[in-house]
Amino acid sequence: MECEFFAILVDELACERLSDTALTRRLFKHARECPECGRRLNEARALTESLRALAAADAQEQAPDSVEEGLLSYLRRSRRVVRFWKGKWVAVAASACLIAVGLAIWARHGSQPVRNNQPVIMVPEIPPAPRNKGRVEVTVQPGVSTTSPSTGRTVSTSEPNEYSGFIPLPYGEGLDSLGTGQIVRVDVARSALASMGFPVTGAASESYVQADVLIGEDGVARAIRFDSQEDDSSR
Amino acid sequence: MTSDPGDGDFLQGLRAGDEACFIRLYRRHQGAVYRFALHMTGNPGSAEDITQEVFMTLIRDPRRYDPSRGSLRSFLFGISRNCVLRLLEHERTPLLSTDEKAFEDGTPAEALDLTGELERNDTIERVRRAVLTLPAGYREVVALCDLNEMSYEEAAEVLKCAVGTVRSRLHRARTLLAGKLRALMKVDARPAEER
Numbered sequence: 001m002e003c004e005f006f007a008i009l010v011d012e013l014a015c016e017r018l019s020d021t022a023l024t025r026r027l028f029k030h031a032r033e034c035p036e037c038g039r040r041l042n043e044a045r046a047l048t049e050s051l052r053a054l055a056a057a058d059a060q061e062q063a064p065d066s067v068e069e070g071l072l073s074y075l076r077r078s079r080r081v082v083r084f085w086k087g088k089w090v091a092v093a094a095s096a097c098l099i100a101v102g103l104a105i106w107a108r109h110g111s112q113p114v115r116n117n118q119p120v121i122m123v124p125e126i127p128p129a130p131r132n133k134g135r136v137e138v139t140v141q142p143g144v145s146t147t148s149p150s151t152g153r154t155v156s157t158s159e160p161n162e163y164s165g166f167i168p169l170p171y172g173e174g175l176d177s178l179g180t181g182q183i184v185r186v187d188v189a190r191s192a193l194a195s196m197g198f199p200v201t202g203a204a205s206e207s208y209v210q211a212d213v214l215i216g217e218d219g220v221a222r223a224i225r226f227d228s229q230e231d232d233s234s235r
Numbered sequence: 236m237t238s239d240p241g242d243g244d245f246l247q248g249l250r251a252g253d254e255a256c257f258i259r260l261y262r263r264h265q266g267a268v269y270r271f272a273l274h275m276t277g278n279p280g281s282a283e284d285i286t287q288e289v290f291m292t293l294i295r296d297p298r299r300y301d302p303s304r305g306s307l308r309s310f311l312f313g314i315s316r317n318c319v320l321r322l323l324e325h326e327r328t329p330l331l332s333t334d335e336k337a338f339e340d341g342t343p344a345e346a347l348d349l350t351g352e353l354e355r356n357d358t359i360e361r362v363r364r365a366v367l368t369l370p371a372g373y374r375e376v377v378a379l380c381d382l383n384e385m386s387y388e389e390a391a392e393v394l395k396c397a398v399g400t401v402r403s404r405l406h407r408a409r410t411l412l413a414g415k416l417r418a419l420m421k422v423d424a425r426p427a428e429e430r
Contacts (some may be wrong), residue, residue, distance in 0.1 A: 079252045
């Protein structure tokens with residue numbers, strides 16, 4: 001049992017790494033009494049001496065001076081980089097802020113389409129046309145035809161407003177699907193009105209009639225309203 | 236464990252970019268780092284590269300060293316060890332070969348008698364060769380504890396293992412080394428024409 005214990009600790013004994021003096025004394029005593037363990041200790045000592053001889057022979061081995069020079073130039077380069085950024089951080093931060101503000105403005109406004117500068121008459125949103133069994137109801141103003149030229153339907157009347165008096169055009173979808181739109185005042189040739197089925201006088205002449213055309217969001221004319229004064233005098 | 240006296244001050248200086256502090260640190264530790272790399276690789280060129288890499292790491296990020304986790308020497312040896320292992324991995328050298336793992340499990344070694352057998356210089360060269368043929372896992376404990384006279388505790392910090400592991404691995408490494416030295420002596424003892 002003592003030999004097995006000795007074999008485990010023989011290297012530490014040979015290297016003088018055991019701090020317990022009582023244990024060291026006990027192991028040396030065993031080595032003197034046991035020839036096999038004595039031989040083990042001698043061998044471990046020889047190995048230790050050999051390794052120490054190697055360590056002593058290499059004790060003066062050092063990295064060549066070129067390594068130190070290379071490291072010093074690396075250190076100087078690193079310091080220059082740090083100094084460069086140290087002096088520039090305010091400028092870099094300011095640039096970053098400007099970019100961020102620019103991006104925020106672009107995100108808010110940049111995606112909106114360019115406004116058309118053409119003089120278009122804009123009107124407030126038109127209230128949805130009331131439905132009544134598929135018929136379009138447009139308020140009728142006094143003196144304006146209330147008959148659709150294509151269907152001959154009579155449109156019903158409610159309280160007069162700024163959108164009253166429009167007659168649905170024959171090829172349009174009517175006013176059912178109209179949400180918002182624009183009213184554009186135009187001069188329409190009498191002949192054109194006649195071709196659309198409107199009962200006009202002097203259709204063969206080249207004269208014009210002033211009218212308001214209701215144009216839907218899709219750009220398609222939905223209805224037409226004739227100027228009442230002109231209509232009275234000329235139609 | 237704390238760093239060696241003076242290392243902390245020099246490190247602080249290095250963090251502030253003080254060149255003189257770096258030189259002091261470098262000159263204090265480069266020899267040991269270089270020798271460890273040399274004993275591990277057996278190649279002065281590789282040892283040189285590894286030493287350079289170790290100190291470049293220190294320059295790049297001196298704050299990586301945490302004094303509460305051990306001495307600066309252990310930290311530098313740890314980086315050096317990582318560089319060595321990367322190099323050995325590149326050369327496809329296993330840390331412990333299958334045979335040596337079996338040996339680690341308790342294969343007995345024959346007796347060795349180095350005393351009076353060889354001239355001093357021959358012995359040194361033979362030991363150097365034998366150390367270099369050890370598997371890296373054993374070579375590193377011999378290089379740290381026997382050739383750099385590190386304590387088991389310090390070696391455990393470098394190797395990131397328990398002190399008991401260092402102790403048992405060193406014991407097996409020395410047994411294996413004795414066997415290799417014996418084999419080398421037999422080869423060298425034969426007449427030249429037989430080799």
